[in-house]
Amino acid sequence: MSFLxxxxxxxxxxxxxxxxxxxxxxxxxxxxxxMGPNGSGKSTxxxxxxxxxxYHVTEGSVTLMGKDLLEMKPEExxxxxxxxxxxxxxxxxGISNAYFLRSALNAQRKFRGEEEMDAMDFLxxxxxxxxxxxxxxxxxxxxxxxxxSGGEKKRNEVLQMSILQPRMAVLDETDSGLDIDALRIVAxxxxxxxxxxxxxxxxxxxxxxxxxxxxxxxxxxxDGRILRSGGPELALELEDKGYGWIEQxxxxx
Amino acid sequence: xTTNTDTIRNLAQQDYKWGFVTEIEEERIPKGxxxxxxxxxxxxxxxxxxxxxxxxxxxxxxxxLERADAxxxxxxxxxxxxxxxxxxxYSAPKQKKQLxxxxxxxxxxxxxxxxLGIPLAEQKMLAGxxxxxxxxxxxxxxxxxxxxxxxxxxxxxxxxxxxKHPELVxxxxxxxxxxxxxxxxxxxSAVFSDGSFVYVPKGVRCPMELSTYFRINxxxxxxxxxxxxxxxxGAYVSxxxxxxxxxxxxxxxxxxxxxxIALDNAQIKYSTVQNWYPGDKQGRGGIYNFxxxxxxxxxxxxxISWTQVxxxxxxTWKYPSCILQGEGSVGEFYSxxxxxxxxxxxxxxxxIHIGKNTSSTVVSKGISAGHGQNxxxxxxxxxxxxxxxxxxxxxxxxxxxxxxxxxxxxxxEVKNSSARMEHEASTSKxxxxxxxxxxxxxxxxxxxVSMIVNGFCKxxxxxxxxxxxxxxxxxLSVSLEGSVG
Numbered sequence: 031m032s033f034l035x036x037x038x039x040x041x042x043x044x045x046x047x048x049x050x051x052x053x054x055x056x057x058x059x060x061x062x063x064x065m066g067p068n069g070s071g072k073s074t075x076x077x078x079x080x081x082x083x084x085y086h087v088t089e090g091s092v093t094l095m096g097k098d099l100l101e102m103k104p105e106e107x108x109x110x111x112x113x114x115x116x117x118x119x120x121x122x123x124g125i126s127n128a129y130f131l132r133s134a135l136n137a138q139r140k141f142r143g144e145e146e147m148d149a150m151d152f153l154x155x156x157x158x159x160x161x162x163x164x165x166x167x168x169x170x171x172x173x174x175x176x177x178x179s180g181g182e183k184k185r186n187e188v189l190q191m192s193i194l195q196p197r198m199a200v201l202d203e204t205d206s207g208l209d210i211d212a213l214r215i216v217a218x219x220x221x222x223x224x225x226x227x228x229x230x231x232x233x234x235x236x237x238x239x240x241x242x243x244x245x246x247x248x249x250x251x252x253d254g255r256i257l258r259s260g261g262p263e264l265a266l267e268l269e270d271k272g273y274g275w276i277e278q279x280x281x282x283x
Numbered sequence: 284x285t286t287n288t289d290t291i292r293n294l295a296q297q298d299y300k301w302g303f304v305t306e307i308e309e310e311r312i313p314k315g316x317x318x319x320x321x322x323x324x325x326x327x328x329x330x331x332x333x334x335x336x337x338x339x340x341x342x343x344x345x346x347x348l349e350r351a352d353a354x355x356x357x358x359x360x361x362x363x364x365x366x367x368x369x370x371x372x373y374s375a376p377k378q379k380k381q382l383x384x385x386x387x388x389x390x391x392x393x394x395x396x397x398x399l400g401i402p403l404a405e406q407k408m409l410a411g412x413x414x415x416x417x418x419x420x421x422x423x424x425x426x427x428x429x430x431x432x433x434x435x436x437x438x439x440x441x442x443x444x445x446x447k448h449p450e451l452v453x454x455x456x457x458x459x460x461x462x463x464x465x466x467x468x469x470x471x472s473a474v475f476s477d478g479s480f481v482y483v484p485k486g487v488r489c490p491m492e493l494s495t496y497f498r499i500n501x502x503x504x505x506x507x508x509x510x511x512x513x514x515x516x517g518a519y520v521s522x523x524x525x526x527x528x529x530x531x532x533x534x535x536x537x538x539x540x541x542x543x544i545a546l547d548n549a550q551i552k553y554s555t556v557q558n559w560y561p562g563d564k565q566g567r568g569g570i571y572n573f574x575x576x577x578x579x580x581x582x583x584x585x586x587i588s589w590t591q592v593x594x595x596x597x598x599t600w601k602y603p604s605c606i607l608q609g610e611g612s613v614g615e616f617y618s619x620x621x622x623x624x625x626x627x628x629x630x631x632x633x634x635i636h637i638g639k640n641t642s643s644t645v646v647s648k649g650i651s652a653g654h655g656q657n658x659x660x661x662x663x664x665x666x667x668x669x670x671x672x673x674x675x676x677x678x679x680x681x682x683x684x685x686x687x688x689x690x691x692x693x694x695x696e697v698k699n700s701s702a703r704m705e706h707e708a709s710t711s712k713x714x715x716x717x718x719x720x721x722x723x724x725x726x727x728x729x730x731x732v733s734m735i736v737n738g739f740c741k742x743x744x745x746x747x748x749x750x751x752x753x754x755x756x757x758x759l760s761v762s763l764e765g766s767v768g
Contacts, residue, residue, distance in 0.1 A: 080723050081723075082719060103728075105723075109725050120720050122720070122721070123738060124735070124739050124740075125738040134725045137725040
């Protein structure tokens, strides 16, 4: 069974149609990348998959392991295995990173009928992941993302991903605002999570990230439609020729 | 004395003629407020003359204010006129309507008890389910009293104190909140029903936290409660008031008075969790909680801390305050006040610095949701002689949704140039972004709001005795239900 199946998805925001009929199938273990110019609808797609209210689906369907994703609330989609690494992670004062993570993990475990993790078991598990992402343990007692630099916030997203172990991770422009070193660490974190049971949807504007996280498939999204799909070479072609080239090719057809 | 006893007996018998039959059949005296009612109340409680006269003095003052239409109207709250003649001012400590089991209880109330994590035995007690002989609480209370007796701590009902320790009552009653203090304090002083009395002797650290729950006969909340707590030199006491379980009352107006006195090197910690019936979702009904609470730090290096979590009542109007008289004395006020649906709150504190090197800390967290209106009103007054006074005030407001309001009225008056004051204030809203982030990680919307709110209140919850802190967190979650989505 395919893991994520998107069929003819139309999405509007404030009365404007952003996605104009998206078809996409992601199988377990696959890494797909969505690339496109600004305003093409990349983030919209990511947010819809995470079930954000403001985005109205006007037509089409999305199934997650056979279940209707569009019927799910954000927390339900999350517990079913969707994780969104936000482009701009928010700060929430008063809640420590560690406490928040353990609560989220246990909320998901509870949903799945699994045993919750107590603080004693959580800590070593947590520390191990912190090390992988080269993050300071002191950051974890701070409030959620409070005072974090852009790079630290992005790394925190990947840290959460490694703790929550989603089936389908959607990365929304994770590379924006990152320098080379941070990029390397984040990519390592993501690559470390690749497995036959896990799929990734990497939304990005620049090809650079894909040097570090090599995709199996690349789709080019322009003005709400996927104009072209291909393998990793497509990304290189895009970098070479620009998005305009795809639009011209599509128009010519 | 004989004459008094006779008079009282006569009066007590007389009221039987007025239609006040037996205590079980008819627990209340007819409605209305006048000097006769005051005498009747005092008589029914078998009070000594000084107490009766004190009540009458208070009543006369209140009546003069009432005639002059001097009921205070300056608070940021709206309510219809209160008909003081339409209230019954005395009800005997009545038997709660007995239920045979919890199944007879309104399922909504039962659900709330479950959500608050109240143990089954307590649920039964709160609901008035007939308590069987094996019920632990009675034996617990007995052990409790034993320990206190050993330490020399007096902890009893106010009525009992008037009877058994009149000299202490005479000495301290009204010394912090005189009968002329304000309209509602005058009313309370005239008609108060009962409350707590605590006296901790010199050098004694009260061996356990005192709670209204453990006062035998304390199941019924008084409409006009009067509490007096005295910590003698070097003494320490922590007192807990209230409970998280929602309490309904036919009487709408609750005007309590609490007086705390701390002598040299003594400390009083007073914690309140209040969840009285807040009215329905349309703002109908609900209790008016108009309270005067004040602590006098009389002694050198004395300390009084107020911690409150107010989530109930239709209207909350109170300013637990500290008078920092003794040199080096310390006053603290930690508060979480929640207004949801159509609740209103005008609450805060007064820190009056009189002695040298006094310090005060104020941390106020206001949460507004629904159509709630939440006002912080705080006064920090530094008098001329308050050399080296220090105050830190932090008042934060959290708004949930876009139909509620948060208001702040700080009053700062400094008459000594060596004083140091810090005032911080913030207003924030729970953003949709923040909620979505938490939901996307698997948390339900309600749990997400709860988490954010608890984070917001942490500074205050930290000050609560542990058992209350856990209950307070749950209480906040329950009170915020339906505020999102």
